[in-house]
Amino acid sequence: MRTDDLIDALAQDAGPSRAPPRRLAIVAGLGALAALILVLAWLHTRHDLMQAMRGGMFWMKALYTGALGLAGYLAIERLSRPAGSGRRGWMLGGVVLGLFALAGVVQAMMSPDIQMALHMLRGHSWHVCSRNILMLGLPMLGLGLWAVRGMAPTRPVAAGFATGLFAGGVAATVYGLHCAENTFTFVALWYSLGVLSLAVLGALIGRWALRW
Amino acid sequence: MTDTETRLKALMLRGLDGDAAAYRECLAGLGVRLRAYFARRMSGAPGDVEDLVQETLLAVHLKRSTWDPSQSFTAWAHAVARYKLIDHWRRRKIRQTLPIEDHIEFLAADEPDPGVGLELDRALATLPEKQRILVTDVKLTGLSLAEAGTRAGISEGAAKVALHRALKSLAERMRRADG
Numbered sequence: 001m002r003t004d005d006l007i008d009a010l011a012q013d014a015g016p017s018r019a020p021p022r023r024l025a026i027v028a029g030l031g032a033l034a035a036l037i038l039v040l041a042w043l044h045t046r047h048d049l050m051q052a053m054r055g056g057m058f059w060m061k062a063l064y065t066g067a068l069g070l071a072g073y074l075a076i077e078r079l080s081r082p083a084g085s086g087r088r089g090w091m092l093g094g095v096v097l098g099l100f101a102l103a104g105v106v107q108a109m110m111s112p113d114i115q116m117a118l119h120m121l122r123g124h125s126w127h128v129c130s131r132n133i134l135m136l137g138l139p140m141l142g143l144g145l146w147a148v149r150g151m152a153p154t155r156p157v158a159a160g161f162a163t164g165l166f167a168g169g170v171a172a173t174v175y176g177l178h179c180a181e182n183t184f185t186f187v188a189l190w191y192s193l194g195v196l197s198l199a200v201l202g203a204l205i206g207r208w209a210l211r212w
Numbered sequence: 213m214t215d216t217e218t219r220l221k222a223l224m225l226r227g228l229d230g231d232a233a234a235y236r237e238c239l240a241g242l243g244v245r246l247r248a249y250f251a252r253r254m255s256g257a258p259g260d261v262e263d264l265v266q267e268t269l270l271a272v273h274l275k276r277s278t279w280d281p282s283q284s285f286t287a288w289a290h291a292v293a294r295y296k297l298i299d300h301w302r303r304r305k306i307r308q309t310l311p312i313e314d315h316i317e318f319l320a321a322d323e324p325d326p327g328v329g330l331e332l333d334r335a336l337a338t339l340p341e342k343q344r345i346l347v348t349d350v351k352l353t354g355l356s357l358a359e360a361g362t363r364a365g366i367s368e369g370a371a372k373v374a375l376h377r378a379l380k381s382l383a384e385r386m387r388r389a390d391g
Contacts, residue, residue, distance in 0.1 A: 001332045003243055003346065006266050010273045011236035012350045012357050013376050014227050017277035081278040082291030152275040154295040211299065211387075212271070 033142020069169020104188025133194025137171030162207015168195030
């Protein structure tokens with residue numbers, strides 16, 4: 001077929017393309033709902049939820065993970081378009097992660113002895129925290145990769161990483177409803193690891209799944 | 213360069229408003245640039261150049277909603293072209309590990325190269341007949357969509373929808389045929 005003939009056919013299909021608006025917002029909504037259902041049915045909310053919601057650390061955790069999710073959103077919103085750059089998202093993510101890691105280190109150093117610092121690092125749930133966040137984020141990661149595939153990511157690995165960061169931030173925020181850990185040290189390590197594991201998984205899958 | 217950007221962007225914006233003639237001019241102008249872009253980078257396989265031009269034009273059309281009009285249009289189109297070239301190379305590498313396909317290619321090698329997009333024809337051949345007729349029959353200054361629809365035995369509205377679907381599955385089939 002001659003290229004001119006193809007262009008004729010394409011021209012007949014001119015006009016705005018029906019891009020589903022707010023596609024990523026829908027992914028976030030459904031992903032958060034899936035994570036919430038998993039928390040309610042599998043992990044259950046923390047017993048002192050009502051009381052915890054009156055404290056600062058509950059919201060500090062949500063703010064941190066929410067900011068990581070926002071960073072992922074900002075990056076994927078651009079990386080799902082050709083010539084788009086994820087820089088704004090990476091910068092926000094880097095700054096937020098750095099600040100929280102710093103707060104975690106400072107808090108650990110301020111503890112009276114090394115035993116206390118190790119205790120803060122391990123908390124009561126270090127062995128399940130990252131894994132739980134990973135599990136809560138899987139539905140949204142799948143949804144997100146599917147939605148991004150329908151757009152036009154030209155850098156599949158970076159786009160997959162951003163999608164995972166987006167899913168991880170949302171999942172970790174919902175996980176705060178279950179998890180009663182309340183030190184910067186714990187959250188900076190195990191929450192971050194959970195979120196980053198989703199981002200790395202997103203990058204690995206994105207490498208072959210985000211093709212169009 | 214900036215002239216090209218200004219001209220193609222204006223045409224593209226009119227195309228997005230439904231101006232088929234402007235859209236056609238935009239794609240034609242883009243096609244010339246794509247051909248030069250791919251030819252420069254694929255001196256070893258000139259036959260593949262037109263295939264990639266066509267695949268990229270299809271992608272530009274189908275993914276046009278991902279272009280943000282506040283950004284450069286040619287930068288966006290270039291990123292699509294670059295991606296399609298990288299994807300093409302990646303797929304070729306996979307093919308080289310499949311000796312049976314190499315063999316079939318070898319057998320077909322003495323057929324004359326008509327210098328048009330072969331992959332598009334191959335993909336077209338796998339479409340349902342009505343869709344195929346539409347894609348090959350519509351011309352901007354020839355057979356209208358309504359007339360092409362009549363030949364395919366469907367109304368103009370249905371022809372519009374069917375054409376869009378046909379273009380979408382063409383893009384998918386072109387990729388899969390190569391992978």
